[in-house]
Amino acid sequence: MSLIVAEELGKRYGVVVAVDGLNLKLDEGSVTGLIGPNGAGKTTTIKMILGLLKPDRGVVRVFGQDPWDNPDIRSMTGIVYEKAFFPAHQKTLEYLERVCRIYGVSESRAMEVLEAVNLQEASNREIRALSAGMLQKFAIAHALVHKPKLIVADEMTANLDPQARSELLELVLNLNKEEKVAFLLSSHILPELSMVCDSVAIINRGKVWASGELSDLYDKYAVGIVRVTTDRPEKLAAEVKKLNYVKDVDTDVRGFSVTVVEGKEDEIYEDVPGLAKRVKAKLLGIETGSASLQELYRLAVSGKERK
Amino acid sequence: MGKGKPFLEVLASAIHEDFRFPFLELFAFLYMLGAFALANFSVSLYSQVSTNEAVAYVVTTSLIGFSLLFFLILVFKNIAYGLGSELEKGIIQTYFSYPLKRWAILTAKLLSGIGVSLLLFLGIQISAFYILAPDIVSTQLSTIMLTYAANLSFPLIISGIILLLTLQLGRGGIGLVVGIMLYLGMSIASQIALLVAQATESALGVQIISMFSPNYALQYHYRALVGASSSLWNPTLSETMLYIGGSYAIVAALFILGYIYFSRRLNL
Numbered sequence: 001m002s003l004i005v006a007e008e009l010g011k012r013y014g015v016v017v018a019v020d021g022l023n024l025k026l027d028e029g030s031v032t033g034l035i036g037p038n039g040a041g042k043t044t045t046i047k048m049i050l051g052l053l054k055p056d057r058g059v060v061r062v063f064g065q066d067p068w069d070n071p072d073i074r075s076m077t078g079i080v081y082e083k084a085f086f087p088a089h090q091k092t093l094e095y096l097e098r099v100c101r102i103y104g105v106s107e108s109r110a111m112e113v114l115e116a117v118n119l120q121e122a123s124n125r126e127i128r129a130l131s132a133g134m135l136q137k138f139a140i141a142h143a144l145v146h147k148p149k150l151i152v153a154d155e156m157t158a159n160l161d162p163q164a165r166s167e168l169l170e171l172v173l174n175l176n177k178e179e180k181v182a183f184l185l186s187s188h189i190l191p192e193l194s195m196v197c198d199s200v201a202i203i204n205r206g207k208v209w210a211s212g213e214l215s216d217l218y219d220k221y222a223v224g225i226v227r228v229t230t231d232r233p234e235k236l237a238a239e240v241k242k243l244n245y246v247k248d249v250d251t252d253v254r255g256f257s258v259t260v261v262e263g264k265e266d267e268i269y270e271d272v273p274g275l276a277k278r279v280k281a282k283l284l285g286i287e288t289g290s291a292s293l294q295e296l297y298r299l300a301v302s303g304k305e306r307k
Numbered sequence: 308m309g310k311g312k313p314f315l316e317v318l319a320s321a322i323h324e325d326f327r328f329p330f331l332e333l334f335a336f337l338y339m340l341g342a343f344a345l346a347n348f349s350v351s352l353y354s355q356v357s358t359n360e361a362v363a364y365v366v367t368t369s370l371i372g373f374s375l376l377f378f379l380i381l382v383f384k385n386i387a388y389g390l391g392s393e394l395e396k397g398i399i400q401t402y403f404s405y406p407l408k409r410w411a412i413l414t415a416k417l418l419s420g421i422g423v424s425l426l427l428f429l430g431i432q433i434s435a436f437y438i439l440a441p442d443i444v445s446t447q448l449s450t451i452m453l454t455y456a457a458n459l460s461f462p463l464i465i466s467g468i469i470l471l472l473t474l475q476l477g478r479g480g481i482g483l484v485v486g487i488m489l490y491l492g493m494s495i496a497s498q499i500a501l502l503v504a505q506a507t508e509s510a511l512g513v514q515i516i517s518m519f520s521p522n523y524a525l526q527y528h529y530r531a532l533v534g535a536s537s538s539l540w541n542p543t544l545s546e547t548m549l550y551i552g553g554s555y556a557i558v559a560a561l562f563i564l565g566y567i568y569f570s571r572r573l574n575l
Contacts, residue, residue: 053574069409077404085400089323
């Protein structure tokens with residue numbers, strides 16, 4: 001069953017087209033990442049899904065219903081906004097207990113969710129006294145109060161330190177695995193999404209450019225990609241670039257990804273060791289089809305742009 | 308889960324924010340100051356006041372005097388600053404994540420911003436009345452209620468305009484400035500209308516002003532004018548009621564527009 005269905009969604013702000021004929025589906029129990037550059041239309045899409053913005057055209061259904069001014073959907077959905085704001089002068093635990101009463105769940109749940117995000121020590125603190133990171137954690141606790149079936153989060157890990165990020169991603173995985181909570185996560189931190197998402201929708205210029213399960217997308221877009229790991233990526237990449245069947249080389253600190261002409265993957269396995277020897281680089285590994293989500297995103301977007 | 312509970316919780320949260328320390332204490336003190344210390348019961352100033360109803364009107368108006376100004380400040384603060392900043396910061400967006408219809412969220416905000424302010428204002432006013440002039444309260448309750456109704460409609464009209472501007476702009480600052488300008492403008496316009504009415508011996512200007520601020524019609528009805536001729540216009544009680552009803556129709560229209568906008572059009 002699809003929890004979210006968006007068909008031909010469109011939204012413009014004056015002359016600026018924010019979302020242009022966007023199609024999206026999120027299935028029960030899945031963790032879907034919404035990825036795209038700044039201004040791609042991610043937040044506008046999420047706001048339309050949450051019933052905060054009315055689409056100019058198209059249809060959006062959440063749990064099969066129109067999300068605009070729909071309290072039924074709110075009872076089943078947890079929401080984490082990019083910038084979380086709550087009534088500032090109330091204490092964290094007191095406010096969450098209020099939220100428990102709003103949703104009709106036991107007030108003890110308030111402490112449970114604070115503990116889930118490691119905020120129990122701030123339970124007696126006013127919301128305005130929380131740091132940006134703590135406020136983000138509080139927003140996540142707030143979204144978990146009523147044990148929703150779906151959590152929609154816009155840049156959920158923004159403002160969090162690496163430790164908190166990894167704890168949060170673990171929490172996402174646990175909730176998804178144990179309680180079958182579905183997630184729609186928008187983020188620009190692609191390595192994080194690749195850790196938790198089973199499917200992604202790549203959005204650019206207000207449209208979904210590619211979507212589906214990660215494995216399918218890798219099969220479709222990551223063909224002809226070979227990942228080389230080395231201690232001297234710059235030097236070795238420069239040599240590899242000179243090979244006539246190499247289309248593109250994308251270097252990072254640990255190595256580089258080589259896009260080769262289709263069918264030439266085997267040749268690079270033969271050529272790279274020799275080149276590494278020549279530039280005195282230590283070859284740590286060569287493997288096919290292990291493109292990162294970032295590369296997948298780049299390929300999907302550049303492929304569309306070429307078309 | 309009780310159906311009314313989410314609404315009551317959002318209302319309680321709104322009241323917590325709107326009346327956090329020291330606002331409730333400060334305004335309760337100001338209302339008491341206005342009612343007990345700043346009220347002027349010198350009915351003798353009004354030479355043409357002759358009936359008991361007119362005396363009750365004059366006493367009530369004197370009692371309302373400064374407190375109405377404090378009421379205005381509190382309501383403007385709650386709508387423009389309270390609702391406006393909550394829209395701007397995204398707290399309303401957070402309220403939208405709760406299982407409540409949009410109209411219920413706005414009702415909670417308005418009940419907190421205007422309803423509680425009004426209760427506080429009327430509570431202290433009526434208590435002061437019972438202490439200061441119990442005989443007038445017991446014999447002229449309907450005149451007193453009518454006077455309160457006539458005095459409160461204009462501040463509510465301005466509040467409705469501030470609400471619409473705040474919702475449309477998504478912030479309260481401009482709404483607040485426009486509200487204060489409108490209030491001051493209306494005060495100046497009414498004085499000009501009174502002068503013009505005197506000079507031209509035509510009550511048209513005062514009648515127009517009375518549509519928005521029906522206290523003027525009531526003032527003419529009870530002949531409670533200081534240094535002005537009341538022979539210019541002598542509206543009957545029914546006509547005065549019509550002006551009061553008309554002004555509340557404007558209040559209702561403004562707030563209904565606010566509700567429609569909030570429920571159907573407000574994009575966050």
